[in-house]
Amino acid sequence: MKLAGIVVLYNPSDIQIENIKDSLLFLDKIYVIDNSSQKHNVGNDNRIVYYSQSENMGIAKALNIGCQLALDDGFKWLLTMDQDSLFNKETIDKLCDYIENNDISKTYIVSPWLNTKLLEEKPLEEISHPSDVMTSGSIMNLDLYKLVGGFKEWLFIDGVDIAYCYDANRMGYHIDRLNNVCIEHSLGDIKIHKILWKKFLCTNHNYIRKYYMQRNYCYLREEYKNDGYNFDNMPIAFKGIIFRIILFENDKFRKIRSVIRGRRDYLKGIKGKYPYKN
DSSP states (O other), X not given: OOOEEEEEESSOOHHHHHHHHHGGGTOSEEEEEEOSSSOOOOOOOTTEEEEEOSSOOOHHHHHHXXXXXXXXXXXXXXXXXXXXXXXXXXXXHHHHHHHHTSOOTTEEEEEEEEEOSSSOOOOSSSEEOOSOOOSTTEEEEHHHHHHHTOOOGGGOSSSHHHHHHHHHHHTTOEEEEEEEEEEEOOOSSOEEEEETTEEEEEOOOOHHHHHHHHHHHHHHHHHHGGGTOOOTTSTTSHXXXXXXXXXXXXXXXXXXXXXXXXXXXXXXXXXXXXXXOO
């Protein structure tokens, strides 16, 4: 099975760039889409395709560029990775073996179980079909990607993977998640706080990400409310995030201001890149 990969860079460290080269142990080609303002040297291996416009295009546009490059090169399956993702050949082989030995004609993503600090328990069944998964560590069916129509670039960042999954679900496709194949995944700087018997999860994302999260998840709630998507139960819903910032997070003023801006801009219909200078 031929497998390509895509990693979206944003001001990467030297170690993260070295991890890209290590991924060639289990990939036939990797597309590096650099969202940094300056270009980076990722080596001269012809299996590494480097793309940069010396600006932050957003995660959605970067993913669409990588998917199209892979399609142009004839790939059917694409592993999506964060710049800090770490994989081993055994994990990828298990996902590929599943793809090769099962009917995946209606499967738009094959995903491992991501070990995060989220308050979520791993299902007991070996294979499950969640409504959405994070892009990191997922193997995308590029034939179905074309039919779904790609990632929504106006989201820029946050909620991009959720929107793609729900669009695919509407078309009758599904995710196959292999719960016995696990990878570690870092999601912000998650911390769990306790008050009496109740736990409060804080993502500790910076103030700009708070803006995107508030604005974009409001759009997602509006768009997919009849598809089972529930935004209000998430720790980034308006009242919940304000409460968590006040009690547990730093940089309180800018974060609260960004949450309010995100909510306000959603009501105004503003989309795309963060429109403020601070």
